Amino acid sequence: MSGHPSVVAMTANSLLQVILVILGGPLLLGLMRKVRCRMEGRAGPPIRQPLLDLRKLARRERTRPEESSWIFPLAPVVLAATILVVAAIAPMLTTRPAFGWAADLFAVVFLFLLGSVFLALGALDTGTAFGGMGASRAMTIGALTEPALLVAILALSVPARTSNLPAIISQSLDHPAWLATPQRVLALVAFVIVIIAESGRLPVDNPATHLELTMIHEAMVLEYGGPDLALVKLAESMRLVVLFTLLANLFIPWGIAGAPGPSHLALSVVATAGKVAFLGIAMAAFEVTVAKLRLFRVPELLAGAFVLAVLAVVSALVVA
Amino acid sequence: MRLQSLFTRMRGLALDMGDPAPGPPVVQDAAKRLRGSLQLRHVDAGSCNGCEMEIASIFSPVYDAERFGIRLEASPRHADGLLVTGPVTRNMADPLRKTLEAVPRPRVVVAVGDCARDCGVFRGAYGVEGAVGDIVPVDLEVPGCPPDPAAIVNALRGLAGT
Numbered sequence: 001m002s003g004h005p006s007v008v009a010m011t012a013n014s015l016l017q018v019i020l021v022i023l024g025g026p027l028l029l030g031l032m033r034k035v036r037c038r039m040e041g042r043a044g045p046p047i048r049q050p051l052l053d054l055r056k057l058a059r060r061e062r063t064r065p066e067e068s069s070w071i072f073p074l075a076p077v078v079l080a081a082t083i084l085v086v087a088a089i090a091p092m093l094t095t096r097p098a099f100g101w102a103a104d105l106f107a108v109v110f111l112f113l114l115g116s117v118f119l120a121l122g123a124l125d126t127g128t129a130f131g132g133m134g135a136s137r138a139m140t141i142g143a144l145t146e147p148a149l150l151v152a153i154l155a156l157s158v159p160a161r162t163s164n165l166p167a168i169i170s171q172s173l174d175h176p177a178w179l180a181t182p183q184r185v186l187a188l189v190a191f192v193i194v195i196i197a198e199s200g201r202l203p204v205d206n207p208a209t210h211l212e213l214t215m216i217h218e219a220m221v222l223e224y225g226g227p228d229l230a231l232v233k234l235a236e237s238m239r240l241v242v243l244f245t246l247l248a249n250l251f252i253p254w255g256i257a258g259a260p261g262p263s264h265l266a267l268s269v270v271a272t273a274g275k276v277a278f279l280g281i282a283m284a285a286f287e288v289t290v291a292k293l294r295l296f297r298v299p300e301l302l303a304g305a306f307v308l309a310v311l312a313v314v315s316a317l318v319v320a
Numbered sequence: 321m322r323l324q325s326l327f328t329r330m331r332g333l334a335l336d337m338g339d340p341a342p343g344p345p346v347v348q349d350a351a352k353r354l355r356g357s358l359q360l361r362h363v364d365a366g367s368c369n370g371c372e373m374e375i376a377s378i379f380s381p382v383y384d385a386e387r388f389g390i391r392l393e394a395s396p397r398h399a400d401g402l403l404v405t406g407p408v409t410r411n412m413a414d415p416l417r418k419t420l421e422a423v424p425r426p427r428v429v430v431a432v433g434d435c436a437r438d439c440g441v442f443r444g445a446y447g448v449e450g451a452v453g454d455i456v457p458v459d460l461e462v463p464g465c466p467p468d469p470a471a472i473v474n475a476l477r478g479l480a481g482t
Contacts, residue, residue: 044384052355053357210392
């Protein structure tokens with residue numbers, strides 16, 4: 001025990017996490033797009049392109065569908081707010097973020113779910129056919145991904161005997177032998193499939209599609225424009241960064257700051273950025289090589305992820 | 321051998337487009353506003369699909385318009401303006417007006433191809449309502465039947481300011 005960090009230091013940690021997530025989200029998206037373009041033989045836009053897009057969108061006129069209510073402009077705000085809350089409390093850079101006691105795995109998963117539900121409500125609120133279709137599909141997929149995410153992290157919490165994410169990670173650091181167990185590998189595969197589905201990427205959903213009938217997430221945001229769209233896009237990219245960071249920290253925790261102090265934190269920023277960038281590059285490379293799954297095959301994939309997660313929990317319980 | 325071709329591909333195959341000529345004031349205004357990020361909604365108002373093929377090829381590895389921050393969007397709400405091709409047919413005049421109405425302001429309209437500019441070979445045909453400029457205000461025109469992809473890319477680069 002190297003002493004409790006001060007409240008100021010913990011708040012500064014959380015603030016740093018939030019700022020890095022806000023900046024890192026668009027940059028991660030830009031990096032992934034760059035990798036994709038290069039593999040397709042194109043030069044591709046600069047990595048900061050998503051930031052340029054957001055800057056422009058933030059200054060454009062705010063449009064509203066005629067029939068929409070107060071839910072429509074509220075949805076992007078709730079979506080972004082829930083992800084920022086996760087970014088502040090989750091163990092992204094340090095195992096002792098401010099309000100780390102609140103970063104329970106159930107709380108984090110339900111915060112993600114709250115944002116998704118509000119986005120679906122916003123899509124329904126537009127009153128258009130595609131908004132309703134996208135909302136229905138997103139909720140179908142969400143109903144399959146959220147339990148899988150929950151159960152996958154549960155498998156990690158069994159040996160740690162706590163559902164608190166910072167505690168799970170700091171205990172994994174103390175017991176490196178846990179990291180190579182079968183339940184970890186099963187949970188890892190489930191977690192990766194969940195991230196692909198949750199962030200609406202290939203092969204579950206194609207973020208670059210123009211065909212409304214194949215859309216899932218894009219169909220929900222068709223009616224958003226200007227600052228609202230900027231918020232939705234920013235929130236989506238932030239969610240990807242948060243999920244990648246959680247994946248990296250839960251399964252390969254080395255590099256996260258286990259003790260207070262600026263030097264640990266600086267090392268952690270570098271290590272986490274490296275891990276997230278690696279995951280982004282790997283995912284982009286994978287996306288180039290796969291085609292989108294037919295919508296009716298997606299539940300099979302997600303059911304597979306859920307089964308793997310359940311097996312991970314069962315094997316964790318048997319071993320424990 | 322294969323490794324070398326992989327590296328060639330990783331560098332990108334794109335043509336060097338040079339610097340686009342500075343456009344008219346409306347284009348320069350747009351460039352100041354958009355600063356390297358231009359998203360357009362493509363509307364086919366009755367084209368023969370010749371222009372569509374050239375537009376599809378501006379996103380190919382050779383012309384690679386995306387490296388200048390130019391993309392086509394699936395929704396007019398996401399767009400900074402419209403990319404309109406073809407003479408406007410009677411059935412497409414209203415959809416074109418409605419699509420433009422859905423684009424957040426300030427917005428630009430780019431007419432691509434001779435048909436969009438003055439109806440081209442379809443002038444006077446019974447199903448044709450008029451050129452794009454007769455239906456909605458046009459800010460920028462790209463001549464050609466069909467226009468060269470490089471001409472389209474350079475016109476859009478002027479708007480994006482890249």
